Amino acid sequence: MLTFLHAADIHLDSPLRGLEVYQDAPVEQIRWAARRAFDNLIDLAIDEEVAFFLLAGDLYDGDWKDYNTGIYFVNRMGRLREAGIPVFMVSGNHDAASQITRALNLPDNVTLFSHKKVETRILDHLGVAVHGQSFSSRAVTDDLTRHYPQGDPGLFNIGLLHTSLNGRPGHESYAPCTLDALRSKGYQYWALGHVHQREEIARDPWVVFPGNIQGRHIRETGAKGCTLVSVDDGQVVAVEQRDLDVLRWSLCRLDLGKCDKTESLPEMVREALEIGREEAEGRPLAVRLVLEGTTALHGRLHENSAHWHEEFRAVAASLGDVWLEKILFNTLKEQLPFEDFEDDSPLAALRKSVEGLHFESSRLLDLHSDFEQLRTKLPAELLGDDDPFSPGEEELAALREEVKELLMARMQQGGRHAY
Known part of the structure; x- marks a missing residue:
């Protein structure tokens, strides 16, 4: 043999x-x-x-x-x-x-x-x-x-x-x-x-x-x-x-559907990261943390995202050789905001436009020539399999949701002042 x-x-x-x-x-x-x-x-x-x-x-x-x-x-x-x-x-x-x-x-x-x-x-x-x-x-x-x-x-x-x-x-x-x-x-x-x-x-x-x-x-x-x-x-x-690898990459998806207290988040993240650490069998671990699910914490997570970034990074640091490569907040709200607005009010119409926001392929392609000019001026080491100018479906979806959440938050604040 x-x-x-x-x-x-x-x-x-x-x-x-x-x-x-x-x-x-x-x-x-x-x-x-x-x-x-x-x-x-x-x-x-x-x-x-x-x-x-x-x-x-x-x-x-x-x-x-x-x-x-x-x-x-x-x-x-x-x-x-x-x-x-x-x-x-x-x-x-x-x-x-x-x-x-x-x-x-x-x-x-x-x-x-x-x-x-x-x-x-x-x-x-x-x-x-x-x-x-x-x-x-x-x-x-x-x-x-x-x-x-x-x-x-x-x-x-x-x-x-x-x-x-x-x-x-x-x-x-x-x-x-x-x-x-x-x-x-x-x-x-x-x-x-x-x-x-x-x-x-x-x-x-x-x-x-x-x-x-x-x-x-x-x-x-x-x-x-x-x-x-x-x-x-x-x-x-x-x-x-x-x-053979000496450092491992991991995608950690954490469903917050049953979580209704922000005090519980650090421990949930810790438990999820510890599982990834065990699977890495002693290797240093680089993790992308994705928080998802329909949760009552949705608004608080987005309003204080900078705080939660640092909080979760601290949790990872406490585990030793664990680093958070990126944190994505992909949660959903339990109910739509502005339910009390009149159907024919300007804010209600704006709400519907934001909720229906999409990044259509044709509109993205309109930007292609501008991005391509910039891309040709970048050093080769910045491009390759993880080319930032070739985002994957997950990156585009996350970007769309972040834009929608930002607009929704601004509208909600404006709505409160208007009424």
């Missing part, structure tokens, strides 16, 4: 985003998180005595600031060389964007597949064939699998590929392909990369996204790591997720 490791989307030296505003943030964990997670990956490969090691793209995060990133990687590959572990890798869209990457001399135990054509490496002593092709540019829109060869029936065939498959939310459509196309090649395992959330697409054959090894922002929550695969008599007999 043999074992091998499958990892992807390392993004070496990519910064963690969302905690920089806090003076007490875990600076060292933020700065070196990707390297520490990668060290965990190298240690795992050596401890498990794997037969070989697969990297399915996006080892780097674009151009390096200097050669230190590359020197670090070569050093870690040297550790695998000393352990007798060969490495097979393809470049992904972020790797292809780096000019320095192409000039890096790799140790002789590392095979970087060509970006010009599909290549095959056969490990005769293991009865294994690894097929792969790197990205030639940042945006590869062709189906690379069309040129992958048919699997050798006498070998255990692995396809190494950086791809969005048939599309995944939050990821660009690079090297798209279908599950049927992968199956048609007759391989026993497809080692995919590009999608940062772990996903087992299929088991006949095995088609796996291992996810990235370290979450970098709040859109990459939960355990992060690699996949350890065991093979016996030419068949996959075990596929295991192994966690």
Whole structure:
């Protein structure tokens, strides 16, 4: 029986985003998180005595600031060389964007597949064939699998590929392909990369996204790591997720539907954060706290949001390595305000307009050209998977509700004075 490791989307030296505003943030964990997670990956490969090691793209995060990133990687590959572990890798869209990457001399135990054509490496002593092709540019829109060869029936065939498959939310459509196309090649395992959330697409054959090894922002929550695969008599007999991350991101939703006393809020938040802390298994934890539900506390929360921000941050700080990345007040009021207003009064009409407020797509698109001009002037490190100019549905919904609540509060104050 043999074992091998499958990892992807390392993004070496990519910064963690969302905690920089806090003076007490875990600076060292933020700065070196990707390297520490990668060290965990190298240690795992050596401890498990794997037969070989697969990297399915996006080892780097674009151009390096200097050669230190590359020197670090070569050093870690040297550790695998000393352990007798060969490495097979393809470049992904972020790797292809780096000019320095192409000039890096790799140790002789590392095979970087060509970006010009599909290549095959056969490990005769293991009865294994690894097929792969790197990205030639940042945006590869062709189906690379069309040129992958048919699997050798006498070998255990692995396809190494950086791809969005048939599309995944939050990821660009690079090297798209279908599950049927992968199956048609007759391989026993497809080692995919590009999608940062772990996903087992299929088991006949095995088609796996291992996810990235370290979450970098709040859109990459939960355990992060690699996949350890065991093979016996030419068949996959075990596929295991192994966690590698050194700081974990968590989305904590707290329903206040049954809470009617503000005095109860700190303890409720504490209990919720303690659950997340237990799930992180001793790792530092970055949390986005979302307060939701229909509650009598709705108005008081919004009126004193600054106070509650600091109150909840203090609760998190008291737990040790827990930081609140953001706090969202998404609660709903128990009843609509201004019920006593006459239906034909100006305030009643204004109330209805505010309650029906929507951010229509067409109106947002009207602002696109202005935002795009500003976006092109920003440094590359501010953009990427968590591009602030590409807000998700949750961010837009939260923004809409905050605007409505602000208008409602102003109207209510004005209504009281008018009447």
